[in-house]
């Protein structure tokens with residue numbers, strides 16, 4: 017077991033596109049286990065390899081609650097094969113200590129990946145459950161995309177980053193996501209009626 021150092025926002029390695037894992041070797045398994053240990057020690061829900069300085073397409077997630085048994089999930093070479101709907105999500109990230117921002121996400125996703133033993137599996141996460149959001153958040157890390165790029169309100173995001181002494185938003189990285197935003201606004205106006 018090893019606890020790894022988590023890179024903070026501003027480190028260029030968080031913006032790199034990660035490489036596919038060619039073989040689920042003993043080294044890859046050890047890295048995945050160390051990532052889980054690092055995530056648990058830091059009370060995180062997910063952690064991606066680039067956050068510990070590894071340029072590989074691997075992330076780990078555990079969405080179990082405090083009173084539930086641990087449910088570690090390892091995703092190697094993941095691919096989101098289906099996505100639909102839209103939802104607002106208030107997210108943080110272990111690379112952005114204490115900073116939480118409202119972002120846009122798909123409501124439902126289906127992902128295929130290899131597990132820690134190199135076996136393929138498929139997971140579907142629906143209705144904007146935590147797992148659905150976590151899969152999108154972590155999968156983005158593998159392409160150098162960060163949750164703040166999905167911010168609904170750039171001014172709020174700038175303020176949250178400033179308050180937490182983090183580097184400012186990278187405006188050229190912001191995602192437009194017009195359709196997701198329209199769907200979220202529609203839901204919000206319907207819930208007010």
Ligand code: NI
Pocket residue numbers: 108109110111153154157163
């Ligand atoms: Ni993150």
